[in-house]
Amino acid sequence: MEVVLSIRRVKKGPGRRPQSAKRQRFMELRARGWSILAAAREVGVSRTAGNNWSRGYKIYRHGQVVKTVAPLDRLLVRQISARFLSLEERIVIADLRQAGMTVRGIAVQTGRAPSTISRELRRNARARGPYRPFEAHTKAAGRRARHPKSRLETNIELRRIVGEGLAVRWSPAQISRHLRGKFPARPEMWLCHESIYRAVYEPGSALVRPSPLAPHRTSPLRTGRDHRRAHQKTDRRRPRFEQPVLTIHDRPFAPEDRSTPGEWEGDLIIGKNQGSAIGTLVERTTRTIRLLHLTARDSETLQVALEKRMSDLPPSLLRSITWDQGIEMARHLSIATALNTKIYFCDSHSPWQRGSNENSNGLLRDYFPKGTDLSAHPPEHLLAVENELNNRPRLVLGDRVPANLFAALLLSPEHQVLRR
Template structure:
């Protein structure tokens, strides 16, 4: 090892060697001569190197497989949501055991067991819509409105309303003034109900004029909140089974919209990850609202056998806000990619690029008929693909549809 070699170069050599490249490649990357590198390696007692093109540091032996305990997570509490019931229906149809469903939803297995037992129909089939309706019926209680039972509390609220206080401020002040007396505390939603909901009287209805906005009616807070957060309970792409990622099992689809130049017209695109088979969704007039996209997708994919519609992955656009209906009708889970992550739907992004040959950027896509879309779809599905060994997507899909020879 010559004294003229900068020690920093040897540090770079060690770092390059640690990446797994060959001895010679590490020396070139660090700017050190091969002879100097070998001399130094011997001097510091370096281990024998692997031979051949992939030579380098020896790979450590594979550790014996160890059965790891399950990763603990904090279970979700509270009532089951409609979306969770949709997931239960789909998973039961797929034959998943209840414990596996519970783990996916981060619920206790007993919660899932009770939910299915209580809300399963006489035919033994669990239906999410029926289950949600039955659960809501059990929650209804015929009881006297809270403020009607507490005239002292109602009187205090009326006094504050006459001074122009908002229900939110009234709720916070009462909680501050009576921290230990639950009978003198009330939520702002209860105040609104007493003013707006018929049969929830207990407050003078003329007090509505004291509110700053002076609305004639009020939208419940929960409904207004959900309108801007349609994907709060949706399945994330990280929850997809590993078999989707490696394309080993067919029937997993990726989808998105191609938007026209006017921003108002669109075409829906779906591509099967294993065969690259494409389905184009005709949206009459280019209308791509949630109900229009759901209707088109259900009609197009409903013709496929169940083993070829195992899952759908989509972007978080508002056009998929009706994903619960899609899940139930197609009996396939819908996963959503992370925001601003188009590479997570690589097959669909590449397909949309190919489709621009027929549907150019900036064009009005509403002029294309269903027959135009069918023509472009068939041409793309008959194009040989290198990733399929120059087979066409149509050929690959046909092989999956035809029964295997005995």
């Protein structure tokens, strides 16, 4: 009987699909100490593919995790002994089996013992379905792997103490020091903090459970993470903003100097679950407030809103904008060019450097409370709030109204400095 073999190629795919030359080379470079990015570039794949191969990934559906794909198993891409069936041999077995050849006939064609073919089909063929070579190869690699049990799995007392510490939200480092202090003469009860982190990050870990006093936090870690975050060297991090960046220290006036009009401070007030935002701008001299209606919280939306809202001002009343280090201002160079102004950034965790804007955001929370959906407010409502605040007398202005002071600046031929 003449058998026609298929010429199908080895399937490609992410995660734990069978070996390919690129995956094999990638894992070899990683074993030699190469970074994920460098190894990915060397073999010609994207950085995302390299991250998926090294760390695994999650598959989401409707905002819920439906599957966790484990990191690429090194046994799937490593060169193995000839006594094990290779992926190519499994593909041939699948083709011959589908063509109706017997076990002994397959053994003759592949040069393997009939018992080897019989065992392969018995282990990996589905009860009511065809033999799948790719799935069989993955299962075989899993059987070859050695999974030694950790100390937390074998030592019940140690696991109980670690679980109790995590339940009261102790950090892994605190638990590690506690174990050494409590059991100074029992090294088998010692555990480094990295071992605790690995146990917490293990998929389906029993240590990930809400604590009695903080049931809203599912992770026992203070960071709230259930997986390890990638760390990068400082020189490899991508810059947050377009370069170059002007800081608040580059401004030509001191923070307490408010004598020159046209210097603005800006920020965002954030809505429920970080899902909505409103842009806020305050003129430092007159405390005039302007609000930006944002349909999304990203740099492109903010750029369009800023250019539309501030383009009506003369250059002398739009000298600069001082902003927080939020990623929404990533296009600051484009915004500065379009508005013909300068944009300065405050220092990290220094809200007092935008004192007027922080005070105005507090006033705006009367209209837009925290924990509410800010996207529900149309532009007309934002304009009404803006007008109401700008027509409120301010003690810092000598009970004058910001709207009147700003109107006087607009009517002034040279937009001179206001005198109190």
